[in-house]
Amino acid sequence: MAGLDDYSVMNALNAQLGQNGAELVTDTAAHAVRSYAIHFITESVIAALISHATKGYTGNSLTGLSLPAGTVIFGNFLSLTLTSGKAIMYKEGDNV
Secondary structure, three states: OOOHHHHHHHHHHHHHHOOOOOOEEEEOOOOOEEEEEEEEOOOEEEEEEEEEOOOOOOOOOOOOEEEEOEEEEEEEEEEEEEEEEEEEEEOOOOOO
16 A cells, blocks of 8 residues: 555646545544644544554644544554544545
């Protein structure tokens, strides 16, 4: 599967505009969706966030972090689980 760095400029722009689709997360189940951005549409608390092992998020854990409505985080994400709130995961490409 191609990553965003493997796309042409036009394909990358389309991905950034949500043309690969998105998944709405409104529950506390794990959502295994390869995504490049997560938009928290209400105040949300992250229960678990898994990113790509070598191209993903590094640093302190986001688990338990409360994010205000409107926050967008960018990265190479594989799965999101919320404790509370709602988010939109913008798909990176072909999600299986």
